[in-house]
Amino acid sequence: MNTRASTAPRLSLWQVLAYGAPGLPLALMGIPLYVYLPPFYANELGLGLAAVGTALMLTRLWDVITDPVVGYLSDRIPGRHRRKWLMGAGMPLLIVSLWFLLRPDDDVGLWHLYLWGLAAFLGWTLIQLPYTSLGAEADPTPHGRTRLAAGREGLALVGTVLAAALPILLGSEAPADVLTAVFWLMAILLPAGFFVMAASTPEPAIHRPLVDWRHGWPLLKHNRRLRGLLGGYFLNNLANGIPAALFLMFVADRLGAQNWLGWLLLLYFGAGIAALPAWTAIARRIGKRRAWGASILLAAISFSFAPWLGSGDVAWFALICAVSGLSLGADMALPASIQADIAGIDSDEGGGDRAGLFFGLLGLATKLALAVAVGVGFGLLSLAGFEAGDSDTTALAVTYGALPVVFKLAAAWLVFRQLTDTESHLRGTTP
Missing domain, CATH: 1.20.1250.20 (MFS general substrate transporter like domains)
Structure with missing residues (x-):
């Protein structure tokens, strides 16, 4: 019998929704980065589709290394609120990287796309992995984990729908307009969602022994x-x-x-x-x-x-x-x-x-x-x-x-x- 699970209070609907709040802005990156970013750099900035595709592919290949490393580190960091501290560290890295990635000057080169893309995906990983891990710990019961996952992914779907609807809402399908809107939405909604989540979602202070x-x-x-x-x-x-x-x-x-x-x-x-x-x-x-x-x-x-x-x-x-x-x-x-x-x-x-x-x-x-x-x-x-x-x-x-x-x-x-x-x-x- 897991004593902690048997005595843990059921999280309220507000706590479930508060935990899911960062999922909305994080999901905003998906469609714009895969649909609008490549043609913007390739065509409007003149870097070429093949070169842009290669650069973006290389940035994602680094995830093979960074994902397991960040996941391992999020388990190893001592003390209370370890997941939240790591998310807080990734947030400014992501927002600053998106400023340069989504709003570049007209004369940027391929290295600009590669390096700021790499930094943005690293910042996203520093947020996303501790965030999903926290969902496994905030409520230790099977159904409680399902509720937290549903809250997170439900708001992520709302963010995805918002991203898909941006051209309709803006009245423009120009990649530059869509990417600029994505940046400002991220810059506003991500910190707000993080602070709501951090203030309302419990993170257990006692952890089981770590395994090498x-x-x-x-x-x-x-x-x-x-x-x-x-x-x-x-x-x-x-x-x-x-x-x-x-x-x-x-x-x-x-x-x-x-x-x-x-x-x-x-x-x-x-x-x-x-x-x-x-x-x-x-x-x-x-x-x-x-x-x-x-x-x-x-x-x-x-x-x-x-x-x-x-x-x-x-x-x-x-x-x-x-x-x-x-x-x-x-x-x-x-x-x-x-x-x-x-x-x-x-x-x-x-x-x-x-x-x-x-x-x-x-x-x-x-x-x-x-x-x-x-x-x-x-x-x-x-x-x-x-x-x-x-x-x-x-x-x-x-x-x-x-x-x-x-x-x-x-x-x-x-x-x-x-x-x-x-x-x-x-x-x-x-x-």
């Missing part, structure tokens, strides 16, 4: 739950990343509906927000693993119709966006909650305090999946001889719609067959 990393990695290697989670998470994110990378081309070249881009994105992420409370309730009823697996299958089934769509089929594609978007809430909330449970189980079984390291591995799986998704998606289209604007979009339809279904089915198999329930182990700790 040389003893930790062999234990991770033999952790079946962790292997099942990371495998399913990687494949599922790979399946999500391929259509994300090809979304603009599919809508413009396959459907001929470029004017609907913003609204389709809003529909997809809006469905994810609307479904998030339902997935939380379903997870409590049938278990997180089964709920997540069901959401993956739902997305696979709905997406299997995408390759058959053609020019003018906007309404049918909108339906696919809505149905597959329903699974987004589960994708964002449940794996993080399962990872928090696994960290708690590992700690109960003598693994020590390694929540930061565990969430570092989860973040690493995400970033590797997205990097592979871009390479696979664009690589296959290149091998097929497809270029943007081509009239024959068969290769685009298959790569965009069929390939993700294969990875989704593989992810569902891992979740149902290799990942074991976490609630059964922790049921005795639930108040």
Whole structure:
């Protein structure tokens, strides 16, 4: 029996929402950095698309090193509020880096993009990893972790929707205008969200003994739950990343509906927000693993119709966006909650305090999946001889719609067959 879990008070709805507050501004970076930043530097600043793509890829490759290191350090820092102190240290680094990255002078070079991009992603990691680790500790019960993850990811979805809607709200699709708006929103909302979270979210003062990393990695290697989670998470994110990378081309070249881009994105992420409370309730009823697996299958089934769509089929594609978007809430909330449970189980079984390291591995799986998704998606289209604007979009339809279904089915198999329930182990700790 985990004494702390059995006596911990249930966090109020306000505390859950306060914990999730930084998730909104952090999510604002996603769409603008991947959709608007590359063409802005490549075209408007004249640095070239290939060079800009290489520079941005290199900045993300550093995450392979920084994510596990930051996760490990967030476990090692002594004293109370260790997670919050690390987040506070990353916040000014991120904001200053975004000032130079998103609002550059006209004569900047490639090194400007690379170095400030590297600094911005490091600042983001210093915030994000301790932030998700805190969600595993603030409420030690399985359902409490799900509520915190849902609060964080629900507000992150709101931030993502806001980012997708910026061109509509600004009345301009110019990359410079969108990136400037992102900076000011980050500069205002991130400190505000951090202080609300820090003031309202409890961080336990007593931690379990830390485990030296040389003893930790062999234990991770033999952790079946962790292997099942990371495998399913990687494949599922790979399946999500391929259509994300090809979304603009599919809508413009396959459907001929470029004017609907913003609204389709809003529909997809809006469905994810609307479904998030339902997935939380379903997870409590049938278990997180089964709920997540069901959401993956739902997305696979709905997406299997995408390759058959053609020019003018906007309404049918909108339906696919809505149905597959329903699974987004589960994708964002449940794996993080399962990872928090696994960290708690590992700690109960003598693994020590390694929540930061565990969430570092989860973040690493995400970033590797997205990097592979871009390479696979664009690589296959290149091998097929497809270029943007081509009239024959068969290769685009298959790569965009069929390939993700294969990875989704593989992810569902891992979740149902290799990942074991976490609630059964922790049921005795639930108040």
